[in-house]
Amino acid sequence: MNDFLCGLTGDIVTPFDPVYSEAKQGFNRAIQLFPLIIVYCSDERDVSNAVIWSRRNGVPIRIRSGGHNYEGYSNGNCTLVIDISRMNYMYIDECLNQLSVQGGVTNRQVYNFVSSKGYPFPGGTCPTVGVSGYSLGGGWGLSCRNFGLGCDSLEEIVLVNYEGAIIKANRENHCDLFWACRGAGGGNFGVIVSMTFNLPPKVENVTLIEIDYLNVDSQEQAEFLDTWQEWLKTADKRITLISRIYNSAEDGLAMLVRGIFYGEAEAAKQIMAEFLALDGADYNIESMTFLEAVTIIGSVYPPSEKFQSVSRFVFRDFTCVERAKLAGLIRERPQGSVFAGISMYALGGRVSEIGTDDTAFYYRHANYIIWLETIWEESIYAEENRKWTSNRFPYLKAITTGSYVNFPYGRLPDYLKEYYGIHANILKNIKKIYDPLNIFSFPQGIGKSACSNHAALYCPTLPLDKTEGPIDQSGDIRHRGFRYVSKR
Incomplete structure (x- = not known):
């Protein structure tokens, strides 16, 4: 041995x-x-x-x-x-407003580091997610409508290739590889050992948005979906939200909104007026530092879970009938499930201002990502929960287009097309080269x-x-x- x-x-x-x-x-x-x-x-x-x-x-x-x-x-x-x-060294060049990190850093590590210098960062919501995998898959986060996806801030990557050699890729060198690594997901072309990001402008404070709705019914959840899709059409690009309808063992049927606004709290309240007008809205809209906001949002994530999920991209408004059917998908949780929900992750803003073919991330013009999930605690219920997801997936697929590679689903019939659209063939060719x-x-x-x-x-x-x-x-x-x- x-x-x-x-x-x-x-x-x-x-x-x-x-x-x-x-x-x-x-x-x-x-x-x-x-x-x-x-x-x-x-x-x-x-x-x-x-x-x-x-x-x-x-x-x-x-x-x-x-x-x-x-x-x-x-x-x-x-x-x-x-x-x-363990490769988590970080360095900020304040003259260039650039952040260099090794490939193993997490959201939490980056947030703590850049915030000490006054910067925000377009990272993800879960603090223990690796920034390399997050950004290579596109990188949705609560700053994306203002600053773009995580991959949009990338200026350079360094990876170890199939021969064990070091390759540096940017817009001038190995530009095809650099293109592919901005949206095609981690693990396909090599091992990312370092990345350089452009940093956004420094900020003193942002506004954290938290709204909860408890003791609701399926009809109210369907109406909430309508409020969401109407609100998003004209939303200020400085604000990015997650919204969710869910059914949990603790709360029953409920809804929530979470987000970050790069502006003052009073302005955020006006922007969120449609959500605040819904019955039962219990909210906190508060100015605080960027680090405080992402720490509060990240604090709800457990160290691990047992779950099954599937994601899709939404390009159009859902009809009244479709919204009712979507709410109906989570009316009953599978046996053993402690949480079943449908989450919506806002796109638009800066995400859609970047060309579809400028990076490998294909679904630039989707309105939002939709995500169906069930969580269980006891392993004996795993198969029941997986069946629950697979039984609901065909309807979700029928009214949406494509899947988000950072929220993968193992049962996709044509996963290359679903994740990458017409970029799939280009990516296969780049794969053969590198x-x-x-x-x-x-x-x-x-x-x-x-x-x-x-x-x-x-x-x-x-x-x-x-x-x-x-x-x-x-x-x-x-x-x-x-x-x-x-x-x-």
Whole structure:
């Protein structure tokens, strides 16, 4: 086994390691996969060595930063997981108003860092999401109507390619790769080790918007959907909202609105008048720092969940009948579900001002993203909840167009077309140039997913959630004749 691991650098975890059970977990605990090796990389050299090692040994690669891929594509059975979460150095060039970060930084880390200098950042809502995966998939966040998607601020990326070499891509060098990496999702072309973003102008305060509606019925939820789509037509681009109709074990049928406005609280109240006029609106609209606002919004996210979800893009108004049917989708939760909801993520503004073909993100002119989700706590209800989602998906698909690659759904029949529209063929050609051997593959990758028989020779009987073999006093671990030093 020592010979097998020769060439890997960084901190290594295998199924024999006592921390393996936790180390293999992603955010969505409904998906349990068992990688052969997890290597925690600290620098570009570790990443390059991991890529070279995987090719020499025929072990498929998965790339993990925040571990939030909803379908678990940053993990896989009998794979080498290249984890870059420890690569989180950041630097601001205030002369250029640019932020440089390593590939493993999270939303929370970026927010804390840029806010210390007075900047906001067009990142995501969940604090533990990796910024690299977030921005490469497009990057919807509560600043996007004002500043654009996360990928729109990208000025340069540095990645490790299929040969283990470093490639720098921007508008002048490898511009086709740079184009593809702004919207085509993470993990397709290499391992992102650093990124440079243009920063927005500094701000003193923003306005946090929170509105809740409890004890509602399905008709009120349908009317709320109408208010949402009418409001969005003329909304000030300085404001970006999430709205949601839901059915939870705690609240029953309910609705909410969350958002950030780059302006004063009194102006925000006027802009939100249509929502505040709805019956039962309980609201907080308050001026605060950008960091305070994103921290409050991010505080509702748990460290992990068990869920199934599907996303779509909405390009037109829903009719009265369609709105009623949408509300009806969540009137009954599946068995074991503690939460079922439909969320809407506002687009428009700066997002739609950028040309459809300027980046790989195809759905520039959608009105919003719609997202159907169910959450459960006990694993015995997983299949019931997945069936609930798949039974509702055909109706949602019939009235929408395309899916958001950062909110993936594993049962899409033609996922390349759904995620990338007519950009799919261009992306396949770029994939052939920069990853001709399809080293970077996963179940919904741009290239077909690789399956290695070689890897199976080394894959242990799974699941294995306990240590086998003695641990000596120095912290060295010996398993079945192989020895390495655990740095975890």
